[in-house]
Amino acid sequence: MQLADAIIGATAVVYGLPILTRNDKHRIVKDIQIRKFRMVSRVRIHITSFEPAYIKTHRTGRLKKKIAVANAILSECRLCPRNCGVNRISGELGVCRTGKHAVVSSYDPHFGEEDPLVGRHGSGAVFFTNCNLLCIFCQNYDISHMGEGHKIVSEELARIFLSLQSMKCPNINLVTPTHLVPQILSALEIAIDKGLHVPLVYNSSGYDSCETLKILEGIIDIYMPDFKFWNPDVAKALCNAPDYPKVAREALKQMHGQVGDLLINKEGIAERGLLVRHLLLPDGLSGTRDVMRFLADNISEKSYVNIMAQYRPCGLAYNVPPLNRTLTDDEYRDAVRAAREEGITRLDQRKRVFLLRKG
Numbered sequence: 285m286q287l288a289d290a291i292i293g294a295t296a297v298v299y300g301l302p303i304l305t306r307n308d309k310h311r312i313v314k315d316i317q318i319r320k321f322r323m324v325s326r327v328r329i330h331i332t333s334f335e336p337a338y339i340k341t342h343r344t345g346r347l348k349k350k351i352a353v354a355n356a357i358l359s360e361c362r363l364c365p366r367n368c369g370v371n372r373i374s375g376e377l378g379v380c381r382t383g384k385h386a387v388v389s390s391y392d393p394h395f396g397e398e399d400p401l402v403g404r405h406g407s408g409a410v411f412f413t414n415c416n417l418l419c420i421f422c423q424n425y426d427i428s429h430m431g432e433g434h435k436i437v438s439e440e441l442a443r444i445f446l447s448l449q450s451m452k453c454p455n456i457n458l459v460t461p462t463h464l465v466p467q468i469l470s471a472l473e474i475a476i477d478k479g480l481h482v483p484l485v486y487n488s489s490g491y492d493s494c495e496t497l498k499i500l501e502g503i504i505d506i507y508m509p510d511f512k513f514w515n516p517d518v519a520k521a522l523c524n525a526p527d528y529p530k531v532a533r534e535a536l537k538q539m540h541g542q543v544g545d546l547l548i549n550k551e552g553i554a555e556r557g558l559l560v561r562h563l564l565l566p567d568g569l570s571g572t573r574d575v576m577r578f579l580a581d582n583i584s585e586k587s588y589v590n591i592m593a594q595y596r597p598c599g600l601a602y603n604v605p606p607l608n609r610t611l612t613d614d615e616y617r618d619a620v621r622a623a624r625e626e627g628i629t630r631l632d633q634r635k636r637v638f639l640l641r642k643g
């Protein structure tokens with residue numbers, strides 16, 4: 285140490301630098317330590333200052349009430365716009381073919397989602413089996429139509445949430461959750477008591493009833509609905525839901541009213557807000573321009589929108605032209621242009637880069 289001090293002193297003399305006393309060095313080291321501490325504190329304060337909405341809802345006792353309300357609906361199920369009226373508690377099945385318990389196909393850190401959901405560790409995706417919309421071209425046909433998955437109770441679902449959080453996923457991404465709101469709420473209560481603290485992403489088809497969404501107020505931080513088609517005839521032909529466009533419009537208004545535009549923190553991770561997905565179908569079947577005009581005029585010009593170009597024929601679509609082909613680059617470019625012309629300013633970047641490279 286003394287030798288090192290001597291060398292530093294000699295170097296200072298050679299280069300004409302001021303020679304530091306022991307006190308000077310002490311002060312400088314202390315200064316550096318204080319600055320480092322401040323930097324670390326700033327980062328920590330930023331990360332820990334976010335609190336998912338469900339924590340407060342639980343603290344104030346409102347989560348229990350919401351669980352009771354949601355569970356009561358199961359005995360004459362009208363959770364979604366299909367309004368089946370079946371008693372799922374006693375084993376009757378409606379359009380979604382799901383009874384009392386949730387069925388899960390898989391769960392994992394998922395890197396295929398939008399960048400603000402993925403971060404460094406992947407979005408904590410839980411793929412629920414079955415669906416209330418059942419599009420004939422579904423990109424997850426085995427899960428949504430064929431029922432691939434395992435029945436689980438609330439404690440197991442809570443364990444899944446916590447396990448994804450322990451893998452450092454920045455959120456729990458509930459994929460196709462509409463028919464399972466009561467089961468998700470029950471699992472959430474257990475998971476919060478065991479330390480869950482990352483936001484929930486409600487990743488739905490957009491075929492959600494406003495009554496059920498109101499139960500989710502104060503629970504969901506990030507809504508990520510699809511807006512699939514504008515034309516009721518297309519919706520009738522592709523998923524037997526001619527009311528889809530009307531339902532989706534109301535659902536998106538309700539979702540945006542609860543959480544607002546998408547907020548992304550300094551680390552690039554979404555914390556709260558609405559993210560809309562729009563899967564392009566061949567021959568303009570999705571009605572992109574109308575959907576984008578609606579988003580800009582009735583939701584927000586700052587709506588975060590992912591125009592998805594990855595459509596491929598799946599399920600029954602192989603036999604239904606024009607659904608039996610993938611998208612052309614021109615179709616994608618026209619859709620992006622339409623979105624811009626209608627006033628959408630926040631388009632998801634990753635897919636655009638991918639497509640431009642492809643072209």
Ligand code: SF4
Nearest residue numbers: 361364367368378380
């Ligand atoms: S959640 Fe299922 S059973 Fe209930 S109304 Fe919707 S489709 Fe029917």
